[in-house]
Amino acid sequence: xxxxxxxxxxxxxxxxMTFTVAGDxxxxxxxxxxxxxxxxxxxxxELGLPFSDPxxxxxxxxxxxxxxxxAGMNTDRFFSLVREFREQSDVPLVVLTYTNLILQRNIEKxxxxxxxxxxxxxxxxxxxxxxxxxxxxAAELAxxxxxxxxxxxxxxxxxxxxxxxxxxxIYLVAALGVxxxxxxxxxxxxxxxxxxxxxxxxxxxxxxxxxxxxxxKEWGLAGADAVIVGSALVKKIEEYHLKPDVLIEQITGFxxxxxx
Amino acid sequence: MQLNTRLGPYGGCFVPETLMGALEELxxxxxxxxxxxxxQTELSGYLTTYAGxxxxxxxxxxxxxDFGCTVYLKREDLLHSGAHKLNNALGQGLLAKHMGKKRLIxxxxxxxxxxxxxxAGAVLGLEVxxxxxxxxxxxxxxxxxxxxxMGARVIPVSSGTRTLKDAMNEALREWVARVNDTxxxxxxxxGPHPYPVLVRDLQRIIGDETKRQIMAAEGRLPDVIIACxxxxxxxxxxxxxFISDASVRMYGVEAGGEGLDKKHGASLCGGKPxxxxxNFSYLLQDTFGQIIESHSISAGLDYPGVGPEHAMHKDSGxxxxxxxxxxxxxxxxxxxxxxEGIVPALESSxxxxxxxxxxxxxxxxxxxxxxxxxxxxxxxxxxxxYMEDKK
Numbered sequence: 349x350x351x352x353x354x355x356x357x358x359x360x361x362x363x364x365m366t367f368t369v370a371g372d373x374x375x376x377x378x379x380x381x382x383x384x385x386x387x388x389x390x391x392x393x394e395l396g397l398p399f400s401d402p403x404x405x406x407x408x409x410x411x412x413x414x415x416x417x418x419a420g421m422n423t424d425r426f427f428s429l430v431r432e433f434r435e436q437s438d439v440p441l442v443v444l445t446y447t448n449l450i451l452q453r454n455i456e457k458x459x460x461x462x463x464x465x466x467x468x469x470x471x472x473x474x475x476x477x478x479x480x481x482x483x484x485x486a487a488e489l490a491x492x493x494x495x496x497x498x499x500x501x502x503x504x505x506x507x508x509x510x511x512x513x514x515x516x517x518i519y520l521v522a523a524l525g526v527x528x529x530x531x532x533x534x535x536x537x538x539x540x541x542x543x544x545x546x547x548x549x550x551x552x553x554x555x556x557x558x559x560x561x562x563x564x565k566e567w568g569l570a571g572a573d574a575v576i577v578g579s580a581l582v583k584k585i586e587e588y589h590l591k592p593d594v595l596i597e598q599i600t601g602f603x604x605x606x607x608x
Numbered sequence: 609m610q611l612n613t614r615l616g617p618y619g620g621c622f623v624p625e626t627l628m629g630a631l632e633e634l635x636x637x638x639x640x641x642x643x644x645x646x647x648q649t650e651l652s653g654y655l656t657t658y659a660g661x662x663x664x665x666x667x668x669x670x671x672x673x674d675f676g677c678t679v680y681l682k683r684e685d686l687l688h689s690g691a692h693k694l695n696n697a698l699g700q701g702l703l704a705k706h707m708g709k710k711r712l713i714x715x716x717x718x719x720x721x722x723x724x725x726x727x728a729g730a731v732l733g734l735e736v737x738x739x740x741x742x743x744x745x746x747x748x749x750x751x752x753x754x755x756x757x758m759g760a761r762v763i764p765v766s767s768g769t770r771t772l773k774d775a776m777n778e779a780l781r782e783w784v785a786r787v788n789d790t791x792x793x794x795x796x797x798x799g800p801h802p803y804p805v806l807v808r809d810l811q812r813i814i815g816d817e818t819k820r821q822i823m824a825a826e827g828r829l830p831d832v833i834i835a836c837x838x839x840x841x842x843x844x845x846x847x848x849x850f851i852s853d854a855s856v857r858m859y860g861v862e863a864g865g866e867g868l869d870k871k872h873g874a875s876l877c878g879g880k881p882x883x884x885x886x887n888f889s890y891l892l893q894d895t896f897g898q899i900i901e902s903h904s905i906s907a908g909l910d911y912p913g914v915g916p917e918h919a920m921h922k923d924s925g926x927x928x929x930x931x932x933x934x935x936x937x938x939x940x941x942x943x944x945x946x947x948e949g950i951v952p953a954l955e956s957s958x959x960x961x962x963x964x965x966x967x968x969x970x971x972x973x974x975x976x977x978x979x980x981x982x983x984x985x986x987x988x989x990x991x992x993x994y995m996e997d998k999k
Contacts, residue, residue: 449898
């Protein structure tokens with residue numbers, strides 16, 4: 349059983365999955381941020397491998413991608429960063445990226461490098477089930493869990509196909525639109541969670557628009573296995589990235605608040 | 609999806625999960641509504657009595673004399689709106705209406721597709737939002753004004769390179785947020801399936817007409833066809849009906865910008881296959897797969913990708929792809945204006961420039977057709993600035 353499956357298996361409450369962009373604002377600070385996320389209590393750490401054209405992301409994460417790329421982040425450095433973090437931690441690591449970065453490295457090599465660096469699962473924001481075949485195969489070959497996304501617009505027929513994949517978890521797109529903070533919860537997404545939970549034992553983690561303890565608690569009560577917080581956290585980095593000492597404190601404090 | 613989403617190995621559907629439902633719905637409309645006689649009759653009505661089809665195939669006597677062969681221009685510049693983009697905008701707009709959509713969104717570079725969408729929205733009674741990069745808004749201010757006058761909102765895009773690529777990112781994001789009542793009217797033969805085939809089928813009227821017209825005028829097929837390529841919709845529209853006519857040599861002309869060793873927009877000539885905006889095709893990218901900024905004097909060709917059908921024709925060798933620099937295009941713009949009294953769009957000027965380049969190698973019996981995809985009124989300021997800089 350890999351690290352990811354283990355934390356889901358042993359969970360006593362909803363898990364907290366944090367999302368930040370690797371290399372934002374720079375390599376070294378980013379590594380410190382990831383360590384702070386663990387210290388603050390993140391159960392699963394999701395890292396964005398930044399892409400120049402992130403169509404599924406809102407302005408906050410787009411800018412984080414740009415900060416990271418401007419500071420020299422690339423796929424090689426991304427795996428170095430993960431390796432460096434992994435030396436001192438057993439927290440499950442998930443990568444979120446876009447298809448072209450995997451394709452250009454060579455699909456098999458990407459997943460093998462990811463596994464070697466200590467990554468447990470890979471989510472691809474622009475890779476629906478219909479295109480995912482070779483990527484799922486390469487993931488499984490390397491011992492990485494693929495992660496499929498489901499949204500409220502996913503048809504019944506497609507959902508049943510998606511649930512056939514041995515996903516590390518289902519990433520439930522909890523709001524229509526791109527990533528970013530939202531005030532209200534989409535009730536259709538809530539219904540979708542219940543529907544998915546009735547059909548599979550694969551853990552389900554809603555993300556998109558979730559930013560505080562209240563929303564996390566609601567999703568936990570509704571049956572979410574983990575809850576993903578991204579933009580709200582990335583916004584903190586944007587706010588404090590020019591003050592490195594305060595930044596780490598802010599991150600740890602924010603994650604503690606999210607855990608409640 | 610019900611159809612094969614690939615063109616050779618290219619194409620596909622690389623989009624966020626949220627859009628898959630909308631693409632399935634659009635594919636179903638492409639299969640069931642588009643070919644219907646009632647739909648085709650309605651569309652054909654708009655294309656003829658409203659947009660002004662068919663467009664002429666003009667025999668250019670001065671250019672023919674100059675080139676030493678027979679030269680025709682397919683006059684998409686004479687279509688209402690001033691470019692071929694309206695063929696697609698009316699077709700998709702009508703399709704969206706039949707699908708029950710209330711609102712059109714579009715990306716635009718040169719502004720021609722934005723204008724075409726604004727026209728379609730106004731005449732069909734649909735709300736229109738056009739995403740346009742801040743850089744392009746500046747260099748195509750006339751088209752921005754035209755869109756506004758026809759009731760469309762132009763939404764400035766300030767992310768990334770602030771050009772066509774980012775306008776497309778932003779339009780995709782907006783579609784993800786409002787897929788229920790909104791149709792994304794993509795202006796070129798790129799994007800996720802079914803767009804490349806849908807837009808091609810709506811633009812092939814250019815090639816279909818050309819074939820009839822050249823048979824009537826010359827009694828035989830042309831030897832050479834030339835069209836410019838950004839995303840590639842005017843070129844595919846022209847080429848597609850001639851693909852199985854082996855004697856017809858076809859050339860797609862990309863934006864060579866400052867030269868292929870410098871900044872350019874020639875993804876087929878200077879890029880490699882990858883995934884952007886929902887499809888697998890040739891792209892300008894670095895070794896890690898990050899997209900590289902494109903450059904062209906002509907906003908409509910300033911795009912780091914290209915339609916997947918062109919990628920397929922490049923690999924098979926059926927179409928030859930070449931690049932023309934900013935300077936060569938500019939000279940061709942002035943050349944055609946002076947020689948024939950036709951002011952071409954800077955995009956189409958690339959095709960004219962390539963024609964001038966290969967003319968000396970062609971025999972006098974050669975029949976050449978250049979697709980004049982749009983007119984150049986929108987580019988007059990850019991050309992004036994360029995001429996002043998050169999002084």
